[in-house]
Amino acid sequence: MYQLLADSFYMPIVALSIIATLYTLGIIVYRVTFHPLAKYPGPWLGKITDWYSVIRSVAGDRHIHFLELHNKYGPFVRFGPNRISVNTAEGLQKIYGTRAPTQKSRYYDVFSGVFKGDSSLTTIDHGLHMKKKRVVSTALSESSVKAMEEIILRNIRKFTVQLGKSTPSQTTDLHSESWSSPKNMTDWADYLSFDIMGDICFSSSFGMLDGPDNRYILNVLPLGVNGLNITGWMPWILRLKLGNILFAKLNTDMKRYEAFANEQSSKRLALENSPRVPDVYSYLLESNKSSKEGNSLFSPHDLVGESSLLITGGSDTTATAISATFFYLLHNPPSYEKLKKEIRPRFSSLEEIRNGGVLQSCRWLRACIDEAMRMSPGVPGLLPRVLLSPGVEIAGNFFAEGVDLGVSHYAIHHNEDIYPDSFSYQPERWLVERYPNESQNGAESRVELAKSGFCPFSIGQRGCVGKGLAMKELMVTIARAIWLYDLRLMPGEEHRGCGGYGKGYGRHRIGEYQLTDMFVSKTDGPIVQFRRRV
Template identity: 75%
Template sequence: MSSIIPQQITHVVAAACLLGILYVFGIIIYRLTFHPLANYPGPLLGRITDWYSVIRSAAGDRHIHFLELHKKHGPFVRFGPNRISVNTAEGLAKIYGIKANTQKSAYYHVFNDVFKGDSSLTTVDHELHAKKKRVVSSALSENSVRAMEGIVLRNIRKFTNHLGSSASDVESDSINSDGWGSPKNMTDWADYLSFDIMGDICFSGSFEMLDKPDNRYVLDVLPKGVNGLNMSGWMPGILRLKIGNILFAKLNESMKRYEAFANKQSAIRLNMNESIKSSDVYSHLLTANQKCVGKGDRPLFTPTDLVGESSLLITGGSDTTATAISTTFFYLLHNPETYSKLKDEIRPLFSDVEEICGGAKLASCRWLRACIDEAMRMSPGVPGLLPRVALAPSGVEIAGRVFPPGVDLGVAHYAIHHNEDLYPDSFAYKPQRWLQEPQESETADDARQRVERAHSGFCPFSVGPRGCVGKAMAMKELMITIGRVIWLYDMRLAPGQEDRGRGGPNKGYGRHRTSEFQLTDMFVSKTDGPLVEFRSRVV
């Protein structure tokens, strides 16, 4: 009798395993043949499981794969069992635009799972998002940005002073005999600047990264932590079943440290509330709460929501802006004629560096703006795809294709920014593509249409009602920073370090172009370089 029971258990286990195998096999067959998206091309693993997105996110090359998949398969690519990537300007408008019949997908619930609260970026509910965004938009409105300009300028002055100093990112300890300062890694220094600015305007307290290293660990933790969230968004079971603790232990640890940093900044700011004399972004959130309580309503931003909003402000306002700064310097220094033309525009226009601030004069620097836009096109701060789910009753129609309610859709920024139909010779750095002056055999109408096409696919800050509320702030910071550096200094790539950050034949899949600044896709872009030397110019 005792020998029969183990035998029965063995049979049950074998039957369960067989049923499990048949179940998985059945899912695979269904997803490849009978699923509503079965006819859309894409990588085999992606058509079967969202583990494809997890693996590519972990590798940091998801942006490259999106581009190559669209080159191979055309404008529609199935990259998950229920997910479609679209690579057209029409798709950008239909998925993200004001009239889009979409909302943020379940991917964003992971942010609530980690921070136990929603931010204006991650809130899925349309009505709640609209309320939260109005508050944050007010905090970062044109008037608010103008009032904060003194804070921005104070940090930019500090930044430009450091660039000309002898403190080095490599083993070089002094200003050279010909006046060149020690090499600076522009990825690092742009990060220090952007984080210090956001600390000041959001929390009334600089992170002090320009002056000391205490908080610089965040520059490593943040992109890894955000990528941990990104991977968990594609496969929520990674977070809920604690799988990440085993498979992605370092990323998981970074995610926890990033959460702790956001908690810390929120707590510090709450404790100093009574002593704040000028309005910062956080004060707008607290004022909105007070108005809700005065009406007898639930606070718009709960304590956990405030932490979620802090994490958004830290990430969205710092890391992406820093990438735009370092990227612009990379392309300027690898394109000498473009750099020379920018000097010719900036230097005669301003008689003193303090004239380079927000206003009509700086806004008239169209070549400067074109240089920045072209850098953000080639190497966007968020290179991947922000998923939206098609809503009932009609779903979403793009180019005659109807995607039913429940399907996740998105446009990968890096891929559409290198769509040859919109940006001919897309891997060439050509700021002139943003200007309406006719080129070569173009007519004035040709030039106008060229610029319109370029803008139709341009999305470094995303587009539509869910686009970045801090765009005006970011552009002001970019224009002033780069304008002042060009006015103050001559600059060059550090001798022997000219290849820092660029692609090459041995750099990996899709990274062979020596003219391209390389990105690691960690939801936000991670870069390295360029390594630059600065020399004060004779005024």
């Protein structure tokens, strides 16, 4: 009797287990053998499940892995059941370009799910994106940034003063021969970029250049964004409330990020009067006033998501470009010496160094920054796009509607067909005069080839709206530091931020600035000392 009852209990469980196993095996066989993307090479785990992308995102080396996969398999790599990574300039244009038949993939749903609203940076809907982007583009337009120039310069002045300061045990006389106390440029570039974005978005600096009170944000934001990045590949992790079980710390990080974003938005809304110089929030609120009643473009949740993601995107990426430029200049002395010779004679005083024709004429400065961003992009991984009808053809390969495509910034920036000797810091690769033995057309073609794969701000309609602001910030900041100070790597800390054997997968190159892919790049170093030049 009891045996019959036991058998009747276990038989359905066994049957269900068999069915589940057969179903899973069927999916695996289909994805590996019969799926329309089955012919494309890639890691075995990636072909059968998006857990592959989750695992690589948790490891923080997704950018390195994409490059290794393309070096092994070629320009097309299947890294998910329905995902292809492309590593060509043609692919970059056809996936992200202005006329590309693509939109942001479902990966971005996780952002609106956490912030409970849409931002111009993450919304999938094309029409909504264009409306929101129009407002943000106006907020960060040439005329708007010009009106904010003094706010930006105020922070850069504070930054350059802090670079030259010493601890109490050292001299604080900037005119002496002594070097400053060592500065970790990752930290100080973060302080500067976050303070600027706080002023620009909320009319309220985070005060990181002044003291440590708000510096905790530097951990909260990238960890929160990385949590979104990890779960974006498999959104059901959040939908089924499995974050606490699978990634407890990750879930906590995202909640801290959300809390910070809500706090900043609430503080800005509490301001009774509009700021003298309109900030980004002013434009968002004004667009709501001009909208038809009950049809505001930015809901309260949208305001939180928009401003917080703008701060993250505009701060972390710019900070990485600043610290990477210092890293590569100081590890490549001829480039550093050439930059000093370009900057110092052009300006008779520090305050002359601001956005304008003279600064824009510093072509070596721009080349040094571009080359640093090529080697160390602020967003090193792949931004997924889903194909719309009628699909797209890339290098004779047709991809149908519904397939996810993308280009890893780090991988294409190290594509040897576009950037020969790609791990060598060569600012001259951006300048036509580098090729004196070639015709003008031949030299220009080489530079155009380099530009064809260059995407530190992405490209097309979904490219970074703050690119103009970022480049002005970068040019002024680097130029002022070079004009004001002599620089050196702190003795004993010359290898901070460098690669080397034993430092992990794909991190063996001593001269490469190391990135951790947390959707945005995170770095450490270089450790630099400054001395006021005479």
